[in-house]
Amino acid sequence: MVLFKNTAKLLILSSFLGITACTSTNTVNAELIPTDYVNPFIGASTSVGAAGVYHGLGKTFPGATTPYGMVQVSPNTITGGDNGSGYSYEHKTIEGFAFTQMSGVGWFGDLGNFLVMPTTGELQKIAGREDSIKGYRSVYNKATEVAKAGYYSVELTDYKIKAESSSTPHCGILRFTFPAHEQSRIQIDLARRVGGTSTAQYVKVVDDNTIQGWMKCTPDGGGWGNGEGSADYTVYYYAQFSKPLNNYGFWSADIPDGWTRKRDQVVGLPYLQRVSQASIIKDKKELAGKHLGFFTEFPTAEGEEVELKVGISFVDMEGATNNFKQEIASKNFDQVKQEANDLWNKELNRVKITGGTNDEKTVFYTALYHTMIDPRIYADVDGRYVGGDHQIHEGDGTFTKRTIFSGWDVFRSQFPLQTIINPRLVSDQLNSLITMAEQSGREYYERWEVLNSYSGCMLGNPALSVLADAYVKGIRTYDAEKAYQYAVNTSRKFGNDLLGYTPEPLSISYTLEYAYADWCISQLAKALGKEDGYKLFYEKGQAYYNIFDKEKEWFRPRKADGTWEAWPENARTKEWYGCIESNAYQQGWFVPHDIPGMVELMGGKEMVIADLTNLFDKTPSNLLWNEYYNHANEPVHFVPFLFNQLDVPWNTQKWTRYICEKAYANKVEGIVGNEDVGQMSAWYILAASGIHPSCPGNTRMEITSPIFDKIEFRLDPKYHSGKTFTVIAHDNNTKNQYIQKALLNGKEHKKCYLNFTEIAAGGTLELFMGDKPNTEWGI
Template sequence: MKIKQLKLIRLVVIFTCLSGLMLISCTGSGKPAGDEFSPADLVNPFIGASTSTSAAGVYHGLGKTFPGATTPYGMVQVSPNTITGGDNSPGYSFEHETIEGFAFTQMSGVGWYGDLGNFLVMPTTGPLKTIAGKEDGSISGYRSRYDKGTELAKAGYYSVKLTDYGIRVESSATPRCGILKFTFPENKQSRIQVDLARRVGGTSVEQYVKVVDSTTIQGWMRCTPEGGGWGDGEGKVNYTLYFYARSSKPFEQYGFWSADIPAEWKRKREDVTAIPYLERVASAPLITDVDELHGKHLGFFGEFATLEKEEVTMKVGLSFVDLEGAEKNFNREIADLDFEGVKEQAHRMWNQELSRIKISGGSEDEKTIFYTALYHTMIDPRIFTDVDGRYVGGDGTVHSTGERFTKRTIFSGWDVFRSQFPLQTIINPQLVNDQLNSLITLAEESGREYFERWEIMNAYSGCMIGNPAIPVLADAYVKGIRSYDVEKAFRYAVNSSRRFGNDSLGYTPSTLGISYTLEYAYADWCIARLAEALGKKEEAGEYMKKSQAYRSIFDPEMGWFRPRKEDGSWYPWPETGRTTEWYGSIESNPYQQGWFVPHDVEGMVELMGGRERVLEDLTRFFELTPAHFLWNDYYNHANEPVHFVPFLFNRLNQPWSTQKWTRSICARAYRNEVEGIVGNEDAGQMSAWYVLAASGIHPACPGDTRMEITSPVFERVEFRLDPAHATGDKFTIIAHDNGPDRIYIQRALLNGKEYNKCYIDFNEIARGGVLELFMGEQPNEKWGLE
């Protein structure tokens, strides 16, 4: 569908939902009712809910968020799925015109084909079909068109009308359970059907389902690399998801379908969306004379007659541990709640978490963008433990946290060390402790004894590059977040550097050698910082020396970083020079990746020819960036390698340029619309950058307690601090006389005293207090230079 058509659809949605009034009821944005602070009412889950590559103008697509219902860091996400196949990790894209079901697990904002999308439930009427089919009609199935005008998404709630069946579907969730409510038409053959094989990026390869009684089923789905999933199997994800599901209406009859999948057939992403495979599933025989079934591609259906507007709910408890865990999660979290109770509880949970930051000022769109961004930072890393603290460890056996921490999963390390985890060190240090404990126990239980850079359900997926767990560790430790085995963590950090680092040659020889060498050098600096804090002087010296590896790939002749071969020679310099994507750099170009020496800016500037030359080049880098901030060869905010770059101006004693460009990025790269995130959301990173920058602070080098000060979008931002980790109760940033044309800091006060630094130490934030910024239309080139 063309972009103009999508925009027209959104206008129809808005006017249909609101009758020309505000955007509140349709998207969840707008002011909360009454005087009570309710940030959950400002969340618009449709922001970023697109995988469209045509809208993005690049193969990575846009935000890739899901619009369905979840709770903060919840294990369960009950969300509509519009497509199987492609690079569609959320299973949903706004421009699609049909829904094939409602899955109970979903990834948020990532590429590499995605995973999860399990336990796909669809309400239907009339003759039973065993396959969803394709939106283009090439294979018919149970998928349904839906009325965009009825599609409603809020924090913890989603609803839509399936027009082919005349069924309204609503969803909500608890941390480990989900609920669907169906409002059926009058029909003698209504049903709930479940595709147990469904998986984003492939298929589950083995399933089991048992009818417990006339309202209840339980079972599991096994997902392995042979069935695709994360990286189409390259991500090595291997998990079993257990379920315990109960319908509020007894099944008058029930049964299964079981597709006969030949043993020699491959079952990855493109295999299971190919016509021969779909035809095999479409012709699967129905089985109605047994109460349980085990197979390769199973589905379940339960039928009953319904009256006009009859409501039927399905509650589902999930567990990654075992059947007992799924039932226990069900009984503890959802068994005694009706749909409204679940919905209201989810709303309260979101209000509690989102209230960690309170803003005032800014436009209504900016408030919605802010709280939706904060919402997106609270999807991952998600809960992986059952209510009793049990989880499956890296050795494939069941362990218990012993109430010491919450085991979490989906650590998109290469992305989230930059903004997502620095944000959490301020507002949710316990989450940081949880994540570090999760990485440490995985390293121990798996026997690998090093940190994974991109963890998902215990998998050492190897996705992306660097050693990003190390900066998360170092940043936490220097900020006093230490509820984990520090000595063990340090040992695993050292092991990570030895296994993946610049040790052998002092750089990493590779066609992606710029990215590898710079990222490893920075992680080694983080080890040096940690070693120094732990009193390990010898290791501190060793790793501080290793952090200088970036110098070995700087070519003075070209005046820039360049990948080297193992024999020390350079890879040929491309005709298009520094703007050649993938030359020495992953998902970027040398111009973008080359600024990544956050731990030694002075040394980098010296190599590059001095401050004046670097400022000129850096200014050019931003001025050549297109106004839309979509994927480009210069400041490419759509991807992570450049996310620290706007704050380099602070380090170069030109803080007014940091203020100018962060305000420009906030205004242009984030919008209150479906295409409102210019790149993949990446498990909270893209949104965390906005939350921090729009608040007026952001790190430029995690592992250092220095936080850069920039121009806030809002007049007032209050960070609620954790009394277990901070001596203050809140830290407030006030921007006097702020506005779209008054973006430059003229002067500042910290706790009532004149303040002339363009940065603030994290410890000042943790002590609580007030940072006042006085804004103006023109840069003050004297402020912030101390």
């Protein structure tokens, strides 16, 4: 125990000093091990105070998972509020370890199911609240908290218990090291959910070591968007204890039918008092109810280890059992931990980097790690999944059903990144969206899918961007005709058709996002040989003209009767003036599909360059939420790459390097805004590698200034003709951030962009760096 404490203190101290302890042992010639550079604490805060804005910070979780795994075994420090990950680093107590989590979401979160807590002494039936109400939650020793890829551990101070977690794709494992105690315990809150509660539960004791059951989560119990996100799912479990169930029981709270059971209510005093008065039941082997818990008690010797292994399924109890037997039944904790680490190294090795500081390597590989959490596996090991009709479907082996598609965020960088390093994932996602549209009978795409719900979160038609981008890049392993028809249906249902623009509220954001998505359909139609469709949707993509006020020389929200909304004094920088989570100055640049047309409207190239320069010059150096270049949110993520298309590419190089330096860091507050299910991290991966799209659906990839000396992308031979694509930056350092010249496969390359086909074919892009802009390269 002393060794554990001291080692953990060194790890935490080194993290605060801005280094990664495990990387210091690497020699110059040693093969880089990516998991040595993963710090899951980066972004693991929901603090509004630290962010200086209502959205909070990264909202990631530090617990154990596997690449795109169904299961995430993570500490949870809070149940209510706007805490989608269930954890925030500054909290001082842990209420348990849940087996499902969301990563980086900005709306009221969901999952956080099957909350397990090891305890000693008198049984408590509520977690309580950190600020006031006693329960089974425990203070934890920050100096002992360790998070790595596929592993988490901490000491629970109140109980003197060391807790460790790891996972397989469909299963999780906890190992608890207990003190000597006559009344040690593992208890499971089956009702708990991050943003509320499951509304019904069932548990059955199967044998001397095993329980199984389910937890039904409906919008009535809060969850995604506090119920507004329409998430309706059931989590099935099969759980096996290493210590026999010789003394077990249940608690069952009688919750009145009329009570609201959402995120604020379930942490309120009346609800907690009700649950704390729950009856203890010890004479049954199975139980169903509205708010159940299960516990098993046993004496422990000093240092005694007890394991809990759990299989999870969203299909049925048979699925959970089969997942358990296939993945974890015969394995102990150390095996699972090592295999999780190996899975992460395999996936993270899709991109290899050379150069950079230890901190920069840690930021890079942690960012890559965060892009590999979602879209997660939704199918069981046998391929079965719950479809858009909420019925069980058999997998046909052509794709893996996935869930959590944060469309409005991830179409910008996350999915373009995957078209390079993991096209199979893109194919899986598109097949998942297509089958959901078909099975649900809706025949259109959801913009923010979670667990088969049409949540309606955010705006635009981002699935159309992912579809068009995939198709033009050669990812076509789905029914393209059906995909196209559903895209057309989506535009008809959500688009600018009625007026040629979308009126208030949020007129600017809606109109620009819909116009871009319609252009995406035009590109898909063109590739499919549908000339009429191409012309129709290309014209619809010009809808941005209809909300540009030539008198004000900017985009302006428009009413349904054709008149303009009033123009306030600070119109361009007024947040929510015609825009969602942004202002007109930020959102107004979003015409990625027609930069020449946008530039002409805005008064020409020189005026646009001056205005863009002003946007960046007025941005605060910490890049936290602001009214200029607000990297903390997605609307501006393409903006730095506009300079390339305005024939001043050195400004793209300057500002992407600046953003990489200022908006990302190897610390808890190391992501300036919500991680947003991989988007913030994917932006960094691409920009730090020297390539990034400016318009998904177009094969143009902008070239910018890499952070690292060498970046090697491993390509998929099933989708790409090449094996690897490599970017090399000669004489690269913090001063030499400007590209002087470039070679592509040994030949001079004078353009500030590549075609995606040049990446997919494999090869090498060499960039020669200097400390001053070369105003002749890339023009």
